[in-house]
Amino acid sequence: MSNQSVHTTNNLYAQDYNLWLEKTAYLLKNKNFLELDLEILIEEIESMGRSDKNALRSNLRVLLMHLLKYKFQPQNRSNSWLYTIYEHRQRLQEAFLDSPSLKSYYTEVFDICYQHARKEASIETGLPLSIFPQDYPFSVDETLDSDFFPS
Numbered sequence: 001m002s003n004q005s006v007h008t009t010n011n012l013y014a015q016d017y018n019l020w021l022e023k024t025a026y027l028l029k030n031k032n033f034l035e036l037d038l039e040i041l042i043e044e045i046e047s048m049g050r051s052d053k054n055a056l057r058s059n060l061r062v063l064l065m066h067l068l069k070y071k072f073q074p075q076n077r078s079n080s081w082l083y084t085i086y087e088h089r090q091r092l093q094e095a096f097l098d099s100p101s102l103k104s105y106y107t108e109v110f111d112i113c114y115q116h117a118r119k120e121a122s123i124e125t126g127l128p129l130s131i132f133p134q135d136y137p138f139s140v141d142e143t144l145d146s147d148f149f150p151s
Helices: 002-013 017-029 038-072 079-098 102-125 140-144
Strands: none
Touching: 002 017, 038 079, 038 102, 038 140, 079 102, 079 140, 102 140
16 A cells, blocks of 8 residues: 555545545455555444443443442432333443444443443432442443333
8 A cells, every 4th residue: 555545534534524434335345455554443333432431431330320320219200210221221222233242241241231320310319329329229231121120
């Protein structure tokens, strides 16, 4: 790959990301591997994996926070909370359908997400952090179960 081709591809990536994607897909489909900017392509692929994991953690924290609020503030339960619980369960389930390997990552990060959710629930509700148990009061599987609501 000539220095001119690499420079052109780098410029395209910086100036028009979507066009860079289209050109890269075209080059791959046509097996024109010498014109690919492999460094940028590798970065993008790695970034996609990080984005999926970031989204999973974010959805899990929101879900756990709302399950905690549901359990520890029964007087404030609302359709909005139910919708948020449903929505984030669905987002997680869809992520697992698209990438089944994320299910093991979900289990791996569950505890750290729960600890963040405890703090977020405390901040949002104004309740002391100590109200929310250090160990999660519902299981990894219950969290995803569309029929489960903590009492």
